[in-house]
Amino acid sequence: MASSRTTDRTTIRTVAADAGVSVAAVSKVLRNAYGVSDELRARVETSIARLGYRPRAAARAMRGQTDTIGVLLADIRNPFFSDIMDGVHSALERTKYQSLVGISQSALSIELALVDAMTDRPMDGLILVAPRMVAADVTVTALRSPTVLIGHHEPQATLFDTVNDNDRLGAQLVVEHLVATGRSDIAFLSLEIDDPINALVTSQREIGYRAAMAENGLSAHVDIVRAGQSSRETQAAARRMLKSGERPEAIFCWTDFVALEVLSVARELGLSVPEDVAVVGYDNTSYCDLAQNDLTSVDQSGHTLGLQAARLLIERIKGRISPEHFVVTPRLVARGSSRPRT
Amino acid sequence: MASSRTTDRTTIRTVAADAGVSVAAVSKVLRNAYGVSDELRARVETSIARLGYRPRAAARAMRGQTDTIGVLLADIRNPFFSDIMDGVHSALERTKYQSLVGISQSALSIELALVDAMTDRPMDGLILVAPRMVAADVTVTALRSPTVLIGHHEPQATLFDTVNDNDRLGAQLVVEHLVATGRSDIAFLSLEIDDPINALVTSQREIGYRAAMAENGLSAHVDIVRAGQSSRETQAAARRMLKSGERPEAIFCWTDFVALEVLSVARELGLSVPEDVAVVGYDNTSYCDLAQNDLTSVDQSGHTLGLQAARLLIERIKGRISPEHFVVTPRLVARGSSRPRT
Numbered sequence: 001m002a003s004s005r006t007t008d009r010t011t012i013r014t015v016a017a018d019a020g021v022s023v024a025a026v027s028k029v030l031r032n033a034y035g036v037s038d039e040l041r042a043r044v045e046t047s048i049a050r051l052g053y054r055p056r057a058a059a060r061a062m063r064g065q066t067d068t069i070g071v072l073l074a075d076i077r078n079p080f081f082s083d084i085m086d087g088v089h090s091a092l093e094r095t096k097y098q099s100l101v102g103i104s105q106s107a108l109s110i111e112l113a114l115v116d117a118m119t120d121r122p123m124d125g126l127i128l129v130a131p132r133m134v135a136a137d138v139t140v141t142a143l144r145s146p147t148v149l150i151g152h153h154e155p156q157a158t159l160f161d162t163v164n165d166n167d168r169l170g171a172q173l174v175v176e177h178l179v180a181t182g183r184s185d186i187a188f189l190s191l192e193i194d195d196p197i198n199a200l201v202t203s204q205r206e207i208g209y210r211a212a213m214a215e216n217g218l219s220a221h222v223d224i225v226r227a228g229q230s231s232r233e234t235q236a237a238a239r240r241m242l243k244s245g246e247r248p249e250a251i252f253c254w255t256d257f258v259a260l261e262v263l264s265v266a267r268e269l270g271l272s273v274p275e276d277v278a279v280v281g282y283d284n285t286s287y288c289d290l291a292q293n294d295l296t297s298v299d300q301s302g303h304t305l306g307l308q309a310a311r312l313l314i315e316r317i318k319g320r321i322s323p324e325h326f327v328v329t330p331r332l333v334a335r336g337s338s339r340p341r342t
Numbered sequence: 343m344a345s346s347r348t349t350d351r352t353t354i355r356t357v358a359a360d361a362g363v364s365v366a367a368v369s370k371v372l373r374n375a376y377g378v379s380d381e382l383r384a385r386v387e388t389s390i391a392r393l394g395y396r397p398r399a400a401a402r403a404m405r406g407q408t409d410t411i412g413v414l415l416a417d418i419r420n421p422f423f424s425d426i427m428d429g430v431h432s433a434l435e436r437t438k439y440q441s442l443v444g445i446s447q448s449a450l451s452i453e454l455a456l457v458d459a460m461t462d463r464p465m466d467g468l469i470l471v472a473p474r475m476v477a478a479d480v481t482v483t484a485l486r487s488p489t490v491l492i493g494h495h496e497p498q499a500t501l502f503d504t505v506n507d508n509d510r511l512g513a514q515l516v517v518e519h520l521v522a523t524g525r526s527d528i529a530f531l532s533l534e535i536d537d538p539i540n541a542l543v544t545s546q547r548e549i550g551y552r553a554a555m556a557e558n559g560l561s562a563h564v565d566i567v568r569a570g571q572s573s574r575e576t577q578a579a580a581r582r583m584l585k586s587g588e589r590p591e592a593i594f595c596w597t598d599f600v601a602l603e604v605l606s607v608a609r610e611l612g613l614s615v616p617e618d619v620a621v622v623g624y625d626n627t628s629y630c631d632l633a634q635n636d637l638t639s640v641d642q643s644g645h646t647l648g649l650q651a652a653r654l655l656i657e658r659i660k661g662r663i664s665p666e667h668f669v670v671t672p673r674l675v676a677r678g679s680s681r682p683r684t
Contacts, residue, residue, distance in 0.1 A: 068459060070442070076427060077628075082419040089447055098459050100412070101443040105431055117410060117440050231628060260632055267633035286419075286573060290602055291609035292634040 010053040019047040030143060036136075045139060049158035052321040069313060070118035071101045072111060072128045075229070078257045080283040080302050084129060084150060087306025095314060097124070106229055108132045119144045125313045127306075128152070135197060146316035148309045153199050161316065161324045163309040165300035167201045170330035171208030171252070173298060174280050175216065177332050178250045181340045183278055184218050187241060187248035189258060192226040192233075202254050205282070209252065221246040227258075234258050238265040247277060250338065256281035256288060256297055263293060263337070278338040294336035304328055352395040361389040372485060378478075387481060391500035394663040411655060412460035413443045414453060414470045417571070420599045422625040422644050426471060426492060429648025437656060439466070448571055450474045461486045467655045469648075470494070477539060488658035490651045495541050503658065503666045505651040507642035509543045512672035513550030513594070515640060516622050517558065519674050520592045523682045525620055526560050529583060529590040531600060534568040534575075544596050547624070551594065563588040569600075576600050580607040589619065592680065598623035598630060598639055605635060605679070620680040636678035646670055 012030075016023045021043065028036050029044040047053070071088060073081050088099055100123070102114035111132055118126055119141065126141065130151035133141075141147055142160035149162045171188070178186050188209045191202040198204065206224055213220065222244070227237035241248060242265060253259035259281030266273050273279055281288060284299035308326050315324075354372075358365045363385060370378050371386040389395070413430060415423050430441055442465070444456035453474055460468055461483065468483065472493035475483075483489055484502040491504045513530070520528050530551045533544040540546065548566055555562065564586070569579035583590060584607060595601035601623030608615050615621055623630060626641035650668050657666075 076418045077421065077424040079419065079421075085418060085445060086447075089445070089452075098444070098456060100456075100459070101445060102440070103427060103431070103443060105428075114440060114442075117442070260629075260634075263634055264632040287602075290606040292602075292605055 010051045012053075014051060015044065015047050015053050018051060019043045030140070041136070041139070045158060048143070049321065049323070066124055067096045067098065068123045069097055069099050069310070069317075070115075070123040070126045071099050072114060072118070072126065072131060073101055073103050074106045074111075074130050074132070076103055078255060079285040079287060080255060080257070081129065083283070083285065083302025084306035084309075087301075087303040087308070088127065088310045089306075090303065091307045091310030091314075097310075097314065099127075099310075104132070106132065112137065115141055125317045127309045127313055130201065132193075135199070146313060148313045148316065150305050150309050151201050153201075153204055154197070155325045157325070158323050161309075161312045161326070163305050163312065163326045163328075165201070165305065165328045165330050167204035167300075167330075168208030168211065170282060170298040170300060171205040172212040173330065173332040174252045174282075175209060175212035175218075177296070177334060178252070178278060178280065178338060179216050179218070181278065181338055183249040184216075185220050185246075185249045186213065186218065187220050187222045187251050188224045189234075189237060189241070189251055189253045189262065190224050190226045191254055192228050205254055220248060222248060231261060234261045235265050238262045239269070242266055242269055242271060242277065250278035250280065252280045252282075254282055256283045256285045256295060259295055259297070259337075260287060260293060263295065273337050274339050275341055280338050284333050288333070288335060296335045296338040297333055298330045299333050300328055300330045352393045354395075356393060357386065357389050357395050360393060361385045372482070383478070383481070387500060390485070391663065391665070407659075408466055409438045409440065410465045411439055411441050411652070411659075412457075412465040412468045413441050414456060414460070414468065414473060415443055415445050416448045416453075416472050416474070418445055420597060421627040421629060422597060422599070423471065425625070425627065425644025426648035426651075429643075429645040429650070430469065430652045431648075432645065433649045433652030433656075439652075439656065441469075441652075446474070448474065454479065457483055467659045469651045469655055472543065474535075477541070488655060490655045490658065492647050492651050493543050495543075495546055496539070497667045499667070500665050503651075503654045503668070505647050505654065505668045505670075507543070507647065507670045507672050509546035509642075509672075510550030510553065512624065512640040512642060513547040514554040515672065515674040516594045516624075517551060517554035517560075519638070519676060520594070520620060520622065520680060521558050521560070523620065523680055525591040526558075527562050527588075527591045528555065528560065529562050529564045529593050530566045531576075531579060531583070531593055531595045531604065532566050532568045533596055534570050547596055562590060564590060573603060576603045577607050580604045581611070584608055584611055584613060584619065592620035592622065594622045594624075596624055598625045598627045598637060601637055601639070601679075602629060602635060605637065615679050616681045617683055622680050626675050630675070630677060638677045638680040639675055640672045641675050642670055642672045 012023055012026050016026045026044050029041050104111035125146035128149045147160040153164055190206055195203045225237050227233045251262055259279050262279050281295050281297040284297040287293055288295040288297045312324050354365055354368050358368045368386050371383050446453035467488035470491045489502040495506055532548055537545045567579050569575045593604055601621050604621050623637050623639040626639040629635055630637040630639045654666050
């Protein structure tokens, strides 16, 4: 034991020496203190990852195992999160681990409080699904507890794992499918959300959508519309798009849950889907198959995302410190809502 | 302090003396041991409730507060549970409490393991939503931790609170509405589940359905059909009902989630709703309002149930020991799926 490198023997001093900075500077990064430069943060994080350093609280948590992992969900109203949880449950089925879920209601303040509660209790590790917190807060969380993120694109991250759909490709598949079914004026109904580093799934889908439109030489009358999460905001945006003089030929929605609202608004306005307007969702949740929806969607296998995240988390809990970034390849599932017009 | 009655001064001996039984007998009830008679259990539970006794583990949990409450949900796929969680979140908003959710996937073994994990951690209290566990396990849970049950009818319970919809009345409202819209051959698509004491919402709705059919002098060709939770089982049951030579004029479904599947099967079979068959759900979830569903349903206000459960739980955590049994009065929300036939 005395000669082997263990995480317990790595201290804040070792990290400071490795990074060539002061102990106070490392401490500032760990506390996520105000005024830490991006460059300092990157240097310290690189050393932390290389040395496998964990601050004391997290080390204590790892020693006193609770056999519980925490899962942070933004919103259980979106049925896609059920698919993710099914995957998490499958992965944990034959292990000693159980999951407890915190629901943030898409509010950053609740999210941060829940993550604190989960790391303080402590839990053995965390799966954060599409968190709203900024990158620095993710770092601090990952330093306190083994952490895997789903739906957060940061492929260079060294302190935590990520599990993602290739969201750019997913959006490209939608545009190509709609072009192949004879539509060219294609709008994207996305989410109103702050995301300076393009880590979120909607930002990635916007990039994919724009790239595919450009590749096909298309420019939509209305390209990207962003609406808040609520049913009221979604329906208002859909109504504006569908009642406008230049109604798009197709509306690609960032998630099925939004597409179901668009189908409803179209019906209320007396429009026929897919004749008057095609509608496409994302996530391929169970609602797509219901005959009254018959909704074309992109399958990113929430089950696989959840399963893979739980597997990676258990590896991290058991000691892996090198980062893994797992990406699922999405596929388009065509249904009646985007059939070619007759 | 020395003269006041406190829960700390009540011991297993005090309980045994009060109940007129041995300490070993009380211990057996607390451990939920095999071979405890219903009569012995009732005597001990009455004394426990009267004296406000809490076993040591629960008392310890109450002293070392974690400011966390555990919520057990059967299944986040049913959108009704989102409404309940919204209510829980509303109640906790201005308190120091946070909730962590365990999802049992409708499996008893997972449910019991989660409840153990939640009481061992410990949490300050538990909300169990429609648990599958038998009454004796609920008792043991309530002895370990302040507990409130939603969707579990046991109005005589002394050790825990309950929050329920008047499910019998809800089912009666549906039958009366369907009769008023001209239907008499009304089937009830209920849930396949073991419930010897009629504590579950589906048992209560079956009782209400039967009573209302009898009151109206009606007997359906097919009265109660019970199906498993899965989409496959639900759709198979719906298909059998709708394809039978004696197709019911109306199908009342125990939850909206099932009614959406029935709408889908009807459409696939080329049947028109409400002309060929009326469909009614229960829970009045957000999906009912979508134009492609336009589903009549019973509103039991999941938000109110969750809110009230969290309020009662906080009272219990703060020391209340007398039981409260809160009942919501449901109301029917009529939509297109049960319009009178033209």
